Amino acid sequence: MIEDKNPQRTDLSQLGEFGLIDHLTKQFDIKQKSTLKSIGDDAAVIDFKKKKAVISTDLLIEGVHFDLSYMPLKHLGYKAVVVNLSDIYAMNAVPTQITVSIAVSNRFPLEALEELFDGIALATKIYNVDVVGGDTTSSQKGMIISITAIGEADEKELVYRNGAKENDLLVVTGDIGSAYMGLQVLEREKQVFQVNPNNQPDLDAYTYLIERQLKPEARKDIKELLAQLEVKPTSMIDISDGLSSEIMHICKQSNVGCNLFEEKLPLDPQLINVCEEFNIDSTTVAINGGEDYELLFTIKLEDFDKIKANPNFTVIGHMVNEKEGMHLITRANTKIALKAKGWNALKE
Amino acid sequence: MIEDKNPQRTDLSQLGEFGLIDHLTKQFDIKQKSTLKSIGDDAAVIDFKKKKAVISTDLLIEGVHFDLSYMPLKHLGYKAVVVNLSDIYAMNAVPTQITVSIAVSNRFPLEALEELFDGIALATKIYNVDVVGGDTTSSQKGMIISITAIGEADEKELVYRNGAKENDLLVVTGDIGSAYMGLQVLEREKQVFQVNPNNQPDLDAYTYLIERQLKPEARKDIKELLAQLEVKPTSMIDISDGLSSEIMHICKQSNVGCNLFEEKLPLDPQLINVCEEFNIDSTTVAINGGEDYELLFTIKLEDFDKIKANPNFTVIGHMVNEKEGMHLITRANTKIALKAKGWNALKE
DSSP states (O other): OOOOOOOOOOOGGGTHHHHHHHHHHTTOOOOOTTEEEOBTBSSEEEOOTTSEEEEEEEEEEBTTTBOTTTSOHHHHHHHHHHHHHHHHHTTTOEEEEEEEEEEEOTTSOHHHHHHHHHHHHHHHHHTTOEEEEEEEEEOSSSEEEEEEEEEEEOGGGOOOSSOOOTTOEEEEESOOSHHHHHHHHHHHHHHHHHHOTTOOOOOGGGHHHHHHHHSOOOOTTHHHHHHHTTOOOSEEEEOSSOHHHHHHHHHHHHTEEEEEEGGGOOOOHHHHHHHHHHTOOHHHHHHHOOOOOOEEEEEOGGGHHHHTTOTTEEEEEEEEEGGGOEEEEOTTOOEEEOOOOOOOGGGO | OOOOOOOOOOOGGGTHHHHHHHHHHTTOOOOOTTEEEOBTBSSEEEOOTTSEEEEEEEEEEBTTTBOTTTSOHHHHHHHHHHHHHHHHHTTTOEEEEEEEEEEEOTTSOHHHHHHHHHHHHHHHHHTTOEEEEEEEEEOSSSEEEEEEEEEEEOGGGOOOSSOOOTTOEEEEESOOSHHHHHHHHHHHHHHHHHHOTTOOOOOGGGHHHHHHHHSOOOOTTHHHHHHHHTOOOSEEEEOSSOHHHHHHHHHHHHTEEEEEEGGGOOOOHHHHHHHHHHTOOHHHHHHHOOOOOOEEEEEOGGGHHHHTTOTTEEEEEEEEEGGGOEEEEOTTOOEEEOOOOOOOGGGO
């Protein structure tokens, strides 16, 4: 599906390992005062001063987490950074540095890695983080990306998964389910393309969904917004594996139950249309989809007035006693036990 | 070559991703006061107080960095941690936490991952570090290990690669070259085994070399030892890619040249014997071998008296003006330009 616009092909071994790392990382300038030592030594050195350090890591494998037949390399680089930063925002912290390790088989020319690193560089610019280390090596098969995100926060700002209390409201940012349906559209087009390579796809009706899948953004705005509204969440998590799965993480770690209301789920109109076209229940997609990189959090009931008028937030449920369990309350007012159907890489 | 002593085989998908992570990480207790939040949230939280944070990361790929036909999984887990901690020690810092991400194909049963994690757990115990995060997922082929090591140091303690000055002495800990020859022995035995699987190898003459390859240790003793001796290195690096390559890193970053003396290279007697057996020049092995995880550092000339009696240290050369270049001075007193023949994964 993706045209090769760059017929140039430079073999990676021409540069050697150190030459390659130099070449790919020279575009990274230092933006953070806390970065005392960046790429080029045995390790990076960071000065968090009075702040706490927040660290998260993710491993992305070609064929498991991404498919290069419809994922442009620049988007992949961008997304790989964003999904890691999302974990830092989910702690109510601010990302400041990342390390980037890449392994590639010799099927990838230098130009492919340059595209990947262009996407990484763009993300670090937009999210204002420094690349302070990493590793570039060869793989036996496909591309492997491992990113560690580092952030900082005052201790009193940090929000964990385990602080939700009975009667707290459950709130989600943005809308959910679109990234998953974007993936379904891309998978369908891939199959059409495999049957007929001359078919030109018309993706106009799916632009929002596809963008949510290929170029997601992390919610860097939420920490400041909540601070302005003077709301501190009691618990928080980001939506990577799916809403249902993330709610269950908060409930289990906070020892509470939850009622989630189907009618409250924030769905984009394009998602609803495409779910109809695909004959898939949009609630199922919204609950189990994953990869939205929105933030899910709980707030005290008395904070409701502070957030109710804000278009970034939707109250989708409330926490109940642990004994009541975790349920979806449908539009027909039936109660269905939540299940973590989140994406499970090990069952692929 | 490695007998399967554990015929039990539990498919990974039986546990699911979250179940697997819980199962593998439950043995990790928290040892460091600075670990405020460990596994189980979006990110770990660490309190470095007045110290600086030191961060390094490595990606290890089956078939590129390790061969499971002679590398027991427990040793692999141990080594994967140690090689990362070595980078932290090379900053004259103390490792405090790690994150561990693993991807495996479905050819690995749960019992294999348990062995790997046993080795990881042993290393974290011996080196007193906490596992604070990570990721466990599937791969299309083979095993992939990504570890990020996190450490701490007072700013004044940190030693970079760029501080070497003309006339400084070049010092190495322990002995070098053995890990490389251990690998050669293991490769030879693998080939013998492939021809005749009933052949029982007699490895008694190679135990030290094999241990250096399969179960290396990082030099956690050196920071304290140097502090006791009141010596602060002017530059430091660990020997992963090979002595020659590491010397060149220090020289280039410090803008100095170097004379390295062949007769001074610290070689274990077993290494010398096995080099003769293999008909390989032991100096070539010592200079280009790699994977020794010893520390290479420079000190001021006036500090020589402080270290000269210590069996942990060998002075192997001195730094010269940048214009003089980087040379090996042979036993025959000829001068050969150093080349970075260090292991290059991209040329495999």
